[in-house]
Amino acid sequence: MSLGSIAHVQHYFARTGLLDGKGGQLQRKNRKLRGTLDLSSLDAANLSPPLFASDSDSSYASMGSSPDLAASSFTAGPMVESPIDDEYYSDEFEDGDPNMLPPTASTYINREKPVPKPPSIAELKLSLTSSLEKAAVSLKEARARQDSAEEQGHPFAETPTIEIRNPAGGHTRQKSSKTHGWFEIQGMHILDVMTLAIRAAKMYYTAHEQPERLDAIKPERQIRADIFSVMETLKQMATRRWAGGMRDEELDILDRWIQGLFAMLQQENDMEEAERAEQATWTWLHGDWAGKEVERELSFMASLEVGLGLGPLPEYTPSTGLASGDLPTPFLRSMQNGLRLVKLHNAAVKKSKRRFGGITTFHEDTEKPYRCADNLRYWIKAAELRWEVPLKIDALGIVYNSSPDVWIGLETAIWAWCKRVREEISTELAS
Numbered sequence: 001m002s003l004g005s006i007a008h009v010q011h012y013f014a015r016t017g018l019l020d021g022k023g024g025q026l027q028r029k030n031r032k033l034r035g036t037l038d039l040s041s042l043d044a045a046n047l048s049p050p051l052f053a054s055d056s057d058s059s060y061a062s063m064g065s066s067p068d069l070a071a072s073s074f075t076a077g078p079m080v081e082s083p084i085d086d087e088y089y090s091d092e093f094e095d096g097d098p099n100m101l102p103p104t105a106s107t108y109i110n111r112e113k114p115v116p117k118p119p120s121i122a123e124l125k126l127s128l129t130s131s132l133e134k135a136a137v138s139l140k141e142a143r144a145r146q147d148s149a150e151e152q153g154h155p156f157a158e159t160p161t162i163e164i165r166n167p168a169g170g171h172t173r174q175k176s177s178k179t180h181g182w183f184e185i186q187g188m189h190i191l192d193v194m195t196l197a198i199r200a201a202k203m204y205y206t207a208h209e210q211p212e213r214l215d216a217i218k219p220e221r222q223i224r225a226d227i228f229s230v231m232e233t234l235k236q237m238a239t240r241r242w243a244g245g246m247r248d249e250e251l252d253i254l255d256r257w258i259q260g261l262f263a264m265l266q267q268e269n270d271m272e273e274a275e276r277a278e279q280a281t282w283t284w285l286h287g288d289w290a291g292k293e294v295e296r297e298l299s300f301m302a303s304l305e306v307g308l309g310l311g312p313l314p315e316y317t318p319s320t321g322l323a324s325g326d327l328p329t330p331f332l333r334s335m336q337n338g339l340r341l342v343k344l345h346n347a348a349v350k351k352s353k354r355r356f357g358g359i360t361t362f363h364e365d366t367e368k369p370y371r372c373a374d375n376l377r378y379w380i381k382a383a384e385l386r387w388e389v390p391l392k393i394d395a396l397g398i399v400y401n402s403s404p405d406v407w408i409g410l411e412t413a414i415w416a417w418c419k420r421v422r423e424e425i426s427t428e429l430a431s
Contacts (some may be wrong), residue, residue, distance in 0.1 A: 338375025358385025
């Protein structure tokens with residue numbers, strides 16, 4: 001029981017009896033007593049109904065001569081007195097707790113326990129790199145010692161024996177325990193450093209902010225298989241208690257896993273460098289764009305289309321003030337089937353740190369009008385769910401070019417979507 005908790009205060013007053021008979025305690029005890037009625041203290045005669053004169057002629061009158069009824073009397077015992085005194089509910093039978101301390105002023109102080117901040121990805125990567133380096137050094141030393149022992153005939157290369165003469169005159173050969181003790185020390189050290197490396201790798205995998213980047217380097221299934229192979233090798237080494245030292249195939253498995261992790265971390269660093277180089281070319285990210293909002297959104301859309309295979313954006317022409325025959329413009333016509341908008345949305349999700357809400361199902365073949373309308377509806381709904389920007393367009397009107405107003409509405413929706421997505425990505429990069 002925690003000192004100063006609510007349970008401690010309740011237990012203290014219940015043990016000391018300072019609040020006995022006060023508040024609702026007496027009512028609770030009365031309620032408990034009313035739940036059951038003890039009839040053992042009542043006389044049986046008190047429970048018998050009185051006989052009236054009209055019953056004297058009945059057949060029940062003849063029972064008056066019965067010895068059981070004759071022995072009974074209405075005055076055969078005292079009436080039970082109602083327990084109305086507080087002493088009746090005394091808690092003297094309860095033993096006091098000598099170790100129970102009274103509540104103090106600090107009892108009611110709310111103390112918040114400090115919660116440590118979770119480590120960042122940079123800290124986890126540094127811890128993983130350090131653990132891998134220590135494990136690699138230990139494996140290198142073990143391999144070098146083993147190779148040197150085999151070349152120079154070192155006692156570690158083969159297990160030495162000593163000859164002991166027994167009293168009967170015979171000879172017995174016993175293996176020395178010094179070499180085996182060294183192998184156990186070496187094996188326990190390898191087991192420790194490899195276990196720490198596996199733990200650091202697991203924490204790095206599970207806490208990574210962009211797991212799809214690691215999956216692009218090496219599939220998760222392969223990562224799990226490699227870790228399982230290393231753990232199985234360590235288990236086999238410990239099962240045989242490192243008899244004969246570490247074997248070459250065991251050293252190869254452990255070293256191969258470590259080098260694979262180093263290669264994966266290097267590839268991840270290369271990908272991060274490529275992303276930083278790409279972000280340096282984003283002109284829309286910095287600078288003064290007052291009065292040039294449309295140019296900024298066009299630059300943002302062009303940066304999202306890199307690598308999508310959609311071709312360059314058509315030249316933009318404002319739709320306001322144009323005649324109905326001039327609509328849609330080449331820029332808006334490229335958005336008519338909704339495919340470009342869907343791919344722009346998915347590209348923006350990948351560049352964001354909150355990678356969720358992508359459009360997984362859409363139509364690549366947009367020859368049918370209903371497929372174009374579906375793509376536009378997918379884009380509108382995804383914008384509302386992922387970017388929290390409500391957009392209103394007439395999907396069928398855009399597909400069938402029903403009126404000039406539908407193109408003006410589409411252009412307005414595109415700029416609203418670009419502004420919201422660009423602001424979120426800029427905020428994430430600045431943090």
